[in-house]
Amino acid sequence: MMVSFFDQFASPSYFGVPLITLAVLLPSVCYPAPLSRWINNRLITIQGWFINQFTSQLMLPLNVGGHKWALLLASLMIFLVTMNMMGLLPYTFTPTTQLSLNMGLAVPLWLATVIIGMRNQPTVALGHLLPEGTPILLIPVLIIIETISLFIRPLALGVRLTANLTAGHLLIQLIATAVFVLLPMMPTVAMLTAAVLLLLTLLEIAVAMIQAYVFVLLLTLYLQENV
Template sequence: MTVSLFDQFESPSLFHISLITIAIILPIALHLSSTGRWAENRHLTVQTWTLAQIVRDIFSPMNFNGHKWAPLLTALMVFLITMNTLGLLPYTFTPTTQLSMNLGLAFPLWFSTVALGLRHRPTESLGHLLPEGTPTPLIPILIIIETISLFIRPFALGVRITANLTAGHLLIHLISAGVWAMLFMMPPIALISMTVLFLLSILEVAVAVIQAYVFVLLLSLYLQENV
């Protein structure tokens, strides 16, 4: 029986019950909430400090109206980072390798930023469709191009994180299968491949974190254009 490499990205089920819901809810249980004490434990201290740095870097260029989105986007980034990194563990499932889920996160948030701009700053929001100083003959063409690029944004958000995580998982799967096949036939080559696999796993942890950060950063840039 031939098994496709992409079978690992299918939503797993147990007793005909999809486990993707558990994979989505599990990250919530792994993060601590503040207790209000003067001295917190190390885990909570590092978590709070990291979130504070991320919020400062993302929202410092924005005006005050954009700061209202800080809790939502910060929670989204923590959620994505946790799911992405948990998916690198053996016998686990990464929900963010599903394009449908990523588009389900990207499209409503992107549409909210656009609707916010059209409601509060319609002139400035529509002005992004036509760069200043455009020659008159190019105005219709540029408006069409900018409109298309505007509607492509949520698809680019979803496809970017899906493609990066899927490519990394596939590469890890292929190298690990090669290590197992060469373990008894060519042990030195298998050892070298195992070293490469270890380094690739570290790289994938970085990719999982960076892709979540980029996802939220791009959303914040779209928000910055409309607030």
């Protein structure tokens, strides 16, 4: 029976329990917790070094007031990378291909940055809606355009992550299907297609990490405008 290529993005369930819940909770058990010893093992040491390097790089463009978000942003980065990478394994489900999940992450975090700006520096936050030196006739138009662009930010965050991961998964499934179809008829072409599939899989691994970084980096830039 033929099935749709988009069936891989449907949230699976087992005995009526949606497995997306388990997939979202899985990253929390994949990383070891730091021990109470003075010297940890190699895995925890490498993990701590990576988190410190990423956090210090992420906090560079932020003012001191935005450093309170370091733990939240680092945790979000690890969470997204883990879910994106695990979704590339066979017989798994990628929760970040669901627009509802990505919007559930993007909207509250974006709204928090806006609320912080309106509370701490309302003049500067509202000043972003009207560039300095704007002609009087263009003031209403620019305010409307900047307001629309402000409210489009969370949509762009969620759609970007969803679209990139969905497109990559679809392309991998299409090429893998072509390999299985061509193998009995044209083995040489099938082998070449399989090599392309391997390169595409490596590219998708890079995309999974880059898109998580871009998501968190854009949140950092939105926060920088409001602290």
